[in-house]
Amino acid sequence: MSRPMDMCAAEATASLLHAEESFSACLARIDALIFKPLLQAEPSDQKGKENFKLFLLLNDRFQALWNLTEENYRIVKQKCSTSEPFCIQDIYIVWKGDLFLSLYIQYFVTFANYVVVHGFEHATKSKSEAWKHHKTVLKQFLTDFTSETSMSLALYTVLHKPIRDHIEQYILLLTKLNEVLKEGSEKDVVTSTVKEYVKLESFISQVLDEACFTKTLWKSLGYKFTDMLCVPERRLLEDSRNLPISASTNRSDRILLFDDVLVLIQGNSFQSFDLKLVWVDENCREKSTPGLYGLRIITPEETFFLSAKDPQMKAVWQWKLNQAIRQALNGKRDFPLWGKTGEGTEPPSCRFFTYVFRLESKFKSASYEGEWHWGKPHGKGTVKWRDGRNHVGDFKEGLEHGYGNDMVYKGYFKDNVRQGFGILENHSAEHPFKYTGQWENDKKNGYGVWEDKDRGERYIGTWLDDHKHGQGIVVTQSGVCYQRTFHADKMVGSGILLLEDDSVYEGNFTEDLTFVGKGKLSFANGFILEGTFTNKSGQGLQTQGILNTSNEQPDERITKTQLGLKEFPVEKRWKGIYDQFLEFIHSGCKEETEESFTGFHIQTSKELRKSQEYLFCHRGTEDVSWKIEDILEELVHLKELESLQRYLEKALKSSLHPLGKLLKALTIAFQATYSGIGANRHLLTMAQEEVKYYAKKIWEFYQGLLHLALEQKGQMPAKCVDGETSDQKACSVVLPLILPCFYPELFMLYMLYHEREDDLYCQGIVDLSLFPDIKLLEFLDVQKHLWPLKDLTLTTNQRRSLIKDKCFLSATECLQKLITTVDPREKLLILQKTYEEIESTVSRVVETDYKLPMDDLLPLLMYVVSRAKIQHLGAEIHLIRDLMDPTNQGGLYDFLLTALESCYEHIQRMRLHQRENCHLSHSS
Known part of the structure; x- marks a missing residue:
C-alpha cells in the first residue's frame, strides 16, 4: 500500500x-x-x-x-x-x-x-x-x-x-x-x-x-377511532384531507392510507382493509362522474371506487397505494422509505394469503388459505368451514373448480403418482370414507387404516393394489371387533371375533358376523361351546357340539384379549412416514427432499386433479424460522441434557421443524387408528407399544440429524457417558415430551381395558366413604398411636365433627393431583410426595422422625386412596407402569407404585367379598 x-x-x-x-x-x-x-x-x-x-x-x-x-x-x-x-x-x-x-x-x-x-x-x-x-x-x-x-x-x-x-x-x-x-x-x-x-x-x-x-x-381523531386503529408501529402514509380523494360523490368521507391497512371513514364508522389483500385497478371501465378520475379498489369481499379531481392526484394516490401494498407483501419497508428502490415496481396480482370471510355468502365464517388473483381465490387453496367441511383443490375466480369438493388427498407424490404416506378422504354424502396409510404407484399398498363412515367400521391392516389383503382387524361402532385374513377384500379362513358381552368366537364367520362351520365360543363366565354352527333361514343359529361348564369362573384371558401384536409388528407400521424422514436425513437434509417430506407438491392425473395442503406445515403461524442450516448448527452446541430437552420440546411443538413435522404425521396416524371407533380395549397393547416406538424413532432421527451436523463440522459423535441405551433415552427424554399428543386416545383405551376393575374399585370407594374418619381408621387397622388426633383435647363427638374430611388432608389433596398431568414421571413424583406427606403427618403425631414400615404404610395409604376418590385409578396405575422410565424399576418409585396397586386391588376385593357375602345370605 x-x-x-x-x-x-x-x-x-x-x-x-x-x-x-x-x-x-x-x-x-x-x-x-x-x-x-x-x-x-x-x-x-x-x-x-x-x-x-x-x-x-x-x-x-x-x-x-x-x-x-x-x-x-x-x-x-x-x-x-x-x-x-x-x-x-x-x-x-x-x-x-x-x-x-x-x-x-x-x-x-x-x-x-x-x-x-x-x-x-x-x-x-x-x-x-x-x-x-x-x-x-x-x-x-x-x-x-x-x-x-x-x-x-x-x-x-x-x-x-x-x-x-x-x-x-x-x-x-x-x-x-x-x-x-x-x-x-x-x-x-x-x-x-x-x-x-x-x-x-x-x-x-x-x-x-x-x-x-x-x-x-391520532390527535385529530376521536377516541373511538384511535382506540381501535392506533398502534405504535403503524404509520400514516397519506390522508385524503392532505391529498384530496373520495370514495363517494358527496365528499364527506375520509381515506387514510397506512403502511399496513387502508381505512375508509364514513361518519362515525370506519372500514379497514389489509393491504396484502388490496388490489388497485386504474383502468376503471365503470362510468365515473364527469370531471373525476377514478381508481377501483378490490378486496376479497368489497369493491369501491376512489375519485380524484385531476389525473396528477390520481397518479400520486395510485403510486402510493401500490408502493404500500408491495412493501406490506414484502413484510418490510423500503430503505429509504420512498427512495428509488420503490419506483417502477408494482405489487403482484397473484398472492398467497389466509383470510376469514365475514359477509353473507357461501363462504361466510370460512377460512381460506391459498392463492389469490384480483381479490378472489384463484389457483391452489384450502377453504375450511366451521362445521368441519373443507375443500382442498383448485379455485377459479372465487369458486371451487374441478376436483376437490368430494375427494381430498394429502400426502406424498413421486413421478406424478401417490407414493409413500398419505391420506385420502371422500366427503361426499353417498359414500364417505377416509384412508390413512401407505401408497405405492398411486394405489393403497402396505399398512393402512380405512374408515367406512356409512357402515361405522374401521379396518386396520395390510393392503395390496387398492384391496384389503393379508391380516386385518375390523372394529365396529357397536364395540364388536374381529381379526381375519383377507384376500382381495374377501375374508378367508378362520378368525377371532370378540363380542360386546366379552364372549370370544374362534372359527369361520360371514360378513354379517354369523357363525358358520366349526368353531369355539367361549363365554365370559367361563363356559365353552365347541362344535359346528349353522344358520338356517327362519330357524336362527343352530349348533351341534359340546358345552363345557366345568370352569364357572370368568376367564381373564378372554376379556383381556389383545389383537394385532404378532400380525403387525410395531416396527412395520407407518414405514412410509419413517422412510420419508430417513430419506431426508440421508440426502443431507437437502431442500428438495425437505419439500417432499413436508408434502408440498401438487400433481395432476388424467381423471382428476389431486391437490394437497402443506401436509404438516402451517405457514405464517410461527415466529421461529427453522432453516435446516440453522437447525444443524444449533444441534452441535447442545451439550447438557437440560438444554437438549428444552430444544426438543421447542422443535417437537413446531410445525416447521423436521422433528415437529414427524410428530404431526405420527399424531395423524395414531388418531386415525385409535380415536372414535378405534377406541376399543382390545387395541390397548397395540397402541401403547406404538407410542413407545414413536419415542424411539424420534430419538433415532434426532441422533441422525446430530450425526449429520457433526459430519458437516468434521467432528465425531460423542459416546454416551451415562450408560443409557437408545431405548432408555427415548423413554426418559422423548416420551414425556410427545405423550400429550397421544394421551387422550391412549388413556381412553386404558379406561376401557380396566373398566371392570375400576367399577369394582369405585363401588368399594363409595362404601368406604360412608365411614367417618375415626371409624375408617379403625376399619383399616391403622395403629391408634399414628392417628393425627393428639393435639385435640375435645370430647369424642366434637373431635369427630372437627376432623371430618381433614384427616391426612395434605396427603389426600396431593394424591388427587395424579389426574392433572399426563407425564408418568410427574405422576410418580406426586406419588412420592403423597408418601412424604403421610410420613410427615405421622412424624408430627409421634413427635419424632418416623420411617413407615410396609405394615404401617399400606393401611395409611389405603385411607388416603379411599378419601382421594380418583375415578379411574386402575387406568392411571397401569399407564404409569407401562410407560414409566425403565430405570425406575426396582427403586423407590416402583415400591410406591406397587403399594398403590395393592391398595387398589384390596379395595376391589373388599367389594367382591361384600357381594359374595350378600349372595350367600340371600341363598340361605
Missing part, C-alpha cells in the same frame, strides 16, 4: 477517534440526565404503562448504540497507538458498516414509535419524585432551548438531534477520505458506504416526518 494511502487513513482515523470520543461523552450525559431519571419514573395509569414498555425498548436501543460507539472508540484508539500502517479495514464504520446501519435504524424506528403514541408528552407529565428532582438539572443540560420551549419538545430534540448530527459527521469524514483515494477496490468500498449512510440520513428524516404526521392524525 502506498504511503499517501496510509496518511489518508491515518487522518481519517484520527478524526474518527475525536468524533467518537465526543459522541460517547454526549451519550453518557443523555443516559445520566434523561434515560435514568425517566426509567425511575414508572407511571401507574394503563396508557402510561404501555408507553413505558416502549421507552424501555428505546433505552435498550440507545444502550446498544452507545456500546457500539464505545467499542469503535476503543478499536480506533488502539490502532492509533501502534506504528502499523493504516488501511480501510481499520475504519470500523466502513468495515462493520452493516452493523452500524442496523443499530441506527432500530433506534430511530423505536424512537418514532414512541413519538407516535405521544410518549414524550406522557413522560414529561410524570408526577414521580425522581423526575421532579431531575427537571432542574435537565433544564441546565438543555441550554439550547428557550423558556417557551416545551419539555416534551426539548426531550424529543435531545434524543435524536445529536445522533443525526453524528451520522452527518460520519458522512463528511468518509466523503473527505473518498476524495483523496485513488481509483480501486478501496475507493469503491468507501463510495458504497457513503451512499448507505446518506440513505440512512434520508431514512431517519422520512421516519421522523411519518411519525409526526401520524401523531398529528
